[in-house]
Amino acid sequence: MSKRLLILAVLMSAGSISYAQHLPKVSVDLEGRDPESSVRVIVQYKRAVQQRHIDAVVRQGGRYQGTLNVVNGAVYSIPAKALSGLADDPEIAYISQNRTVNAADYGAGTLTPDYKLQAVYANYAQMTGLNGAGIGVAVIDSGITDSPDLHGQNGYSQFGYGQYGQNGSRVVYAQSFNSGGQTTDAYGHGTHVAGIVGGNGSQSSGVYAGVATNVNIINLQVLDSNGSSTDSDVIAAIQQAIQLKAQYNIRVINLSLGRPVFESYTIDPLCQAVEAAWKAGILVVVAAGNEGRNNTAYTNGYGTITAPGNDPYVITVGAMKTEGTATPTDDRIASYSSKGPTLFDHVVKPDLVAPGNRIVSILGNGTLPNLYPANVVDNNYFMLSGTSMAAPMVSGTAALLLQQNPNLTPDQVKARLMKTASKTFPVSSVAADPTTGISYTSYYDLFTIGAGYLDVAAAIFDNSVATGTALSPVATLNSNGTISISNIAGLNVIWGTNVIWGTNVIWGTSVISGTNVIWGTNVVWGTSTMAGFNVIWGTNVIWGTTTPFGELSTPLIYGEQ
Numbered sequence: 340m341s342k343r344l345l346i347l348a349v350l351m352s353a354g355s356i357s358y359a360q361h362l363p364k365v366s367v368d369l370e371g372r373d374p375e376s377s378v379r380v381i382v383q384y385k386r387a388v389q390q391r392h393i394d395a396v397v398r399q400g401g402r403y404q405g406t407l408n409v410v411n412g413a414v415y416s417i418p419a420k421a422l423s424g425l426a427d428d429p430e431i432a433y434i435s436q437n438r439t440v441n442a443a444d445y446g447a448g449t450l451t452p453d454y455k456l457q458a459v460y461a462n463y464a465q466m467t468g469l470n471g472a473g474i475g476v477a478v479i480d481s482g483i484t485d486s487p488d489l490h491g492q493n494g495y496s497q498f499g500y501g502q503y504g505q506n507g508s509r510v511v512y513a514q515s516f517n518s519g520g521q522t523t524d525a526y527g528h529g530t531h532v533a534g535i536v537g538g539n540g541s542q543s544s545g546v547y548a549g550v551a552t553n554v555n556i557i558n559l560q561v562l563d564s565n566g567s568s569t570d571s572d573v574i575a576a577i578q579q580a581i582q583l584k585a586q587y588n589i590r591v592i593n594l595s596l597g598r599p600v601f602e603s604y605t606i607d608p609l610c611q612a613v614e615a616a617w618k619a620g621i622l623v624v625v626a627a628g629n630e631g632r633n634n635t636a637y638t639n640g641y642g643t644i645t646a647p648g649n650d651p652y653v654i655t656v657g658a659m660k661t662e663g664t665a666t667p668t669d670d671r672i673a674s675y676s677s678k679g680p681t682l683f684d685h686v687v688k689p690d691l692v693a694p695g696n697r698i699v700s701i702l703g704n705g706t707l708p709n710l711y712p713a714n715v716v717d718n719n720y721f722m723l724s725g726t727s728m729a730a731p732m733v734s735g736t737a738a739l740l741l742q743q744n745p746n747l748t749p750d751q752v753k754a755r756l757m758k759t760a761s762k763t764f765p766v767s768s769v770a771a772d773p774t775t776g777i778s779y780t781s782y783y784d785l786f787t788i789g790a791g792y793l794d795v796a797a798a799i800f801d802n803s804v805a806t807g808t809a810l811s812p813v814a815t816l817n818s819n820g821t822i823s824i825s826n827i828a829g830l831n832v833i834w835g836t837n838v839i840w841g842t843n844v845i846w847g848t849s850v851i852s853g854t855n856v857i858w859g860t861n862v863v864w865g866t867s868t869m870a871g872f873n874v875i876w877g878t879n880v881i882w883g884t885t886t887p888f889g890e891l892s893t894p895l896i897y898g899e900q
Contacts, residue, residue, distance in 0.1 A: 364434055367601060368438070381608045382415060382425065383435075407575060409611075438570045454661040481705070482525060483703070486534070517568060526705045531702075626729065627689040631678050654737075673724070688786070697724055698728040743799065768780070
């Protein structure tokens with residue numbers, strides 16, 4: 340991304356210029372293309388796609404590649420010179436590049452014992468008899484390799500042979516959305532994620548079990564052998580999950596993937612797709628991203644939440660480190676975990692954090708295990724780190740809550756998870772990169788840990804049923820240099836001013852108010868008090884020549900000490 344493009348994005352974010360004044364209805368990353376070059380785009384229309392819409396694009400040299408009804412959109416390959424003409428079409432709402440989406444794993448690391456369940460008291464779920472049975476979780480990822488850990492708890496389907504997959508697999512449905520056409524895992528990421536959601540640990544006597552050990556998995560494969568996909572493939576998978584909701588009781592979608600944010604979530608087609616799923620009654624859990632160390636934009640990692648984790652509907656999850664112990668009291672944030680607020684909209688993210696560093700789960704086939712054989716555990720498991728691993732911890736927990744009370748809405752599940760999240764943290768912590776030796780300081784503010792640390796037991800034993808929506812709020816930079824949060828678009832969100840819990844319950848007093856507030860009179864924000872916010876809000880634009888999210892396509896292969 341060019342320096343000019345980044346400055347444009349920040350000016351738009353700050354409200355200095357509008358989309359219509361500069362590139363009406365065309366995303367900024369499509370600007371400056373060679374007019375004779377071909378670009379792949381997603382065109383969103385103001386209403387359902389009709390044949391006449393497709394014909395109009397074809398007449399301008401476009402090639403139709405598929406319809407995405409869930410966002411009133413279609414995918415085309417078109418000459419760049421046709422963009423201006425399409426933007427003049429009053430029936431077109433927005434045109435964006437069909438962007439690359441990548442797995443949100445941070446790579447592998449030195450092998451240590453796995454305490455992901457104990458750290459968030461997930462083992463207490465077993466005492467209640469909750470195991471996710473009957474709940475479907477759609478894992479939109481790199482595919483899933485068959486494993487005994489994903490069969491019925493006793494090695495067969497609880498509903499009998501053949502009810503689900505072969506040999507009683509709890510992977511009840513599989514479909515590929517990329518050109519490879521194979522639903523098995525060619526990268527080694529999707530199997531790992533599925534194991535965290537619902538592996539039963541049968542190959543390790545339960546040591547490496549997932550959160551919801553009898554949940555059903557819907558395998559929607561979008562990532563290729565390099566961990567990459569496109570917006571259109573992911574949107575198509577989300578669309579299919581919505582269509583399959585009733586058949587497989589899909590109540591949760593897990594998205595351990597993401598890409599940089601290029602525009603407001605209100606027009607981003609990937610964000611619009613996750614909102615459609617949410618409104619269809621499916622909880623969407625998204626990895627926050629792994630750019631918390633990225634200081635390219637001089638924000639010390641703030642403002643690096645990736646899409647679609649920037650959408651206020653979804654549950655966006657950051658990564659914690661268990662520190663190799665079963666107790667959560669010594670757990671610390673992973674310094675690579677992306678931090679809010681979101682670009683353009685300044686939505687408060689992440690929503691909460693969960694174990695994501697040095698997580699052991701089911702070994703899949705493909706690129707990652709082949710490249711990093713030292714991270715294979717007992718020939719059946721593999722260790723990875725990243726917010727990719729934290730998100731399925733929350734997805735599995737959501738499945739437990741929905742088994743316990745099938746009537747809960749996505750908003751009610753999100754609210755309960757945020758309310759019951761542990762809010763006991765230090766003011767700051769320091770982590771060392773085991774490869775470079777560089778140390779990183781993390782502060783436990785609203786944009787780093789959200790509402791707190793996932794607490795499965797507290798969520799299960801809580802009986803709160805929220806009313807209203809659970810949209811993540813917006814952060815505002817006040818004229819006196821302080822930060823406040825507010826409702827979105829005037830909606831009566833559950834943590835508004837006149838509600839049952841209020842902000843202190845959702846986020847705790849340490850990150851919202853009090854004398855030690857992170858953004859109070861003594862703002863802890865890197866070496867310069869407001870350096871981060873000056874960039875995020877666009878008042879002091881200092882950009883480098885690369886995207887503030889860094890290169891997402893090449894994972895950094897190590898965990899964190």
